Amino acid sequence: DAKTTQPTSMDCAEGRAANLPCNHSTISGNEYVYWYRQIHSQGPQYIIHGLKNNETNEMASLIITEDRKSSTLILPHATLRDTAVYYCIVRVEQAGTALIFGKGTTLSVSS
């Protein structure tokens, strides 16, 4: 799986958009970008994923650069409940293999 680099921590004001960057300069053509988050003392939660195109769902938007070497997770209107560690994971679709988590970004949303 390609290596990812994320900032250690970020702050965001409640109601504002939270933009979480991820660098994955060694990503290969068949690797997807996945985002998970982990709220304190809970299991990870899937947020969104994409291959080339930008994606949007009810939780977030994922913007992937044209060269696919970086991406940004956008929480359009952050709330206090979005305070969590956000993990960017790059990997191929492969049955039977585990997700490997890096250090992630700790997002702190404050009022």
Next chain:
Amino acid sequence: GAVVSQHPSWVICKSGTSVKIECRSLDFQATTMFWYRQFPKQSLMLMATSNEGSKATYEQGVEKDKFLINHASLTLSTLTVTSAHPEDSSFYICSARAGARVTEAFFGQGTRLTVV
């Protein structure tokens, strides 16, 4: 999404005793389950991959005789921490795959183990 349930949510045990943690897939069958461990302020570390009906595959550095994994059915995997010591105190999380796609991996709520 599919539901993965862990039990117990937290447990305190005495040093030297064994503790069993259960991981159940409630509404799907999981041929593969994964066990992770997470120390405070650290990321999740994969401990082992468990396939139904066969022996688990352990990651390097994880003692298979200390962390016994049983995956006897398609909906249940158990992790037993044998002869627990204070350094085994951690947050243990299981994950189960409902299908081949990565997005079909669902996580339990975790078990906080404290060994005193």
